[in-house]
Structures are given as C-alpha cells and as structure tokens.
Amino acid sequence: xxxxxxxxxxxxxxxxxxxxxxxxxxxxxxxxxxxxxxxxxxxxxxxxxxxxxxxxxxxxxxxxxxxxxxxxxxxxxxxxxxxxxxxxxxxxxxxxxxxxxxxxxxxxxxx
Numbered sequence: 001x002x003x004x005x006x007x008x009x010x011x012x013x014x015x016x017x018x019x020x021x022x023x024x025x026x027x028x029x030x031x032x033x034x035x036x037x038x039x040x041x042x043x044x045x046x047x048x049x050x051x052x053x054x055x056x057x058x059x060x061x062x063x064x065x066x067x068x069x070x071x072x073x074x075x076x077x078x079x080x081x082x083x084x085x086x087x088x089x090x091x092x093x094x095x096x097x098x099x100x101x102x103x104x105x106x107x108x109x110x111x
Contacts, residue, residue, distance in 0.1 A: 048075050048094045055079055
C-alpha cells in the first residue's frame with residue numbers, strides 16, 4: 001500500500017534560476033507595453049484634427065475671420081489665406097511646440 005508516494009523535488013538553485021527568468025521576462029514585457037502606451041499617447045492627434053475640422057466648418061459658414069491663431073494642448077493652430085498654383089486657398093496648420101510634428105490642410109475659397 002503506497003499512500004505517500006515519494007516525488008522528486010527541485011533544488012533551491014533550480015527554483016531561484018526559474019524565478020529570476022520569470023521576473024526578467026515580465027520586466028521586458030512591461031517595458032515594451034509601457035513604451036507602446038506612451039508612444040500612442042504622444043502621437044495622438046485626434047483632438048487637434050477635430051479642432052481643425054471645426055475651424056473649417058466655421059470658415060465655410062462665415063463664422064471665422066482670417067488670419068486666425070490659437071493654442072491648444074501645446075499645439076499652435078493658424079488659419080491663413082494663401083495661393084497654391086495660382087488658386088486662392090485657406091491653409092489650416094497645426095504645429096506641436098518642441099516637436100517636429102505638424103498637420104496641414106488646405107481648402108479652396110469656393111469650397
């Protein structure tokens with residue numbers, strides 16, 4: 001009658017090595033996730049694009065006088081008249097302060 005069967009146990013050194021390997025894998029994965037989330041937050045341009053679309057709407061309905069300048073969450077927004085290949089256009093530009101990132105949209109006067 002074998003009620004208490006003897007099982008082979010691992011040594012303390014094997015347990016420590018396995019624990020260290022698991023901790024290293026979790027550290028690397030958490031650093032990768034942190035990098036992904038921070039870059040997605042830094043690269044978010046949705047609120048600024050919404051503001052540009054709002055300004056386009058206001059300009060199209062006569063509610064915006066040019067030139068127009070504004071700041072929003074570290075972005076400098078400007079709306080100015082100009083010409084592109086001889087056609088009069090309105091340029092909507094948003095530039096991030098301290099970073100080489102910009103959004104430019106143009107609209108023909110008659111649009």
